[in-house]
Amino acid sequence: MSTSPFTGFATVTTEVLDRFVADLVPVLLQPMRVPGDPTRHWVAPGLVAEAVDYGKSGIWLSAGSRQPATLSPAAPTLSPRMGTV
Numbered sequence: 373m374s375t376s377p378f379t380g381f382a383t384v385t386t387e388v389l390d391r392f393v394a395d396l397v398p399v400l401l402q403p404m405r406v407p408g409d410p411t412r413h414w415v416a417p418g419l420v421a422e423a424v425d426y427g428k429s430g431i432w433l434s435a436g437s438r439q440p441a442t443l444s445p446a447a448p449t450l451s452p453r454m455g456t457v
Contacts, residue, residue, distance in 0.1 A: 381433065388433075389423055399413040399415055417442075419437050422435075
């Protein structure tokens with residue numbers, strides 16, 4: 373996600389993650405252990421997302437896109453980092 377022109381990230385609860393990925397398609401890359409174990413991935417048209425559960429520290433949710441409009445619906449959940457290359 374960090375190489376996408378438009379990215380967003382947040383530390384979220386399980387409930388927030390479940391709502392965020394409800395309409396995304398899971399990508400089975402098991403056992404994916406980087407950056408944490410387990411790392412889970414989802415996709416949607418123009419969007420890639422990953423989540424890493426760090427236990428008591430929370431779940432790190434990151435999303436990337438080539439178009440800023442793709443991240444707009446996620447704005448309440450993610451802190452956008454616009455224009456990063």
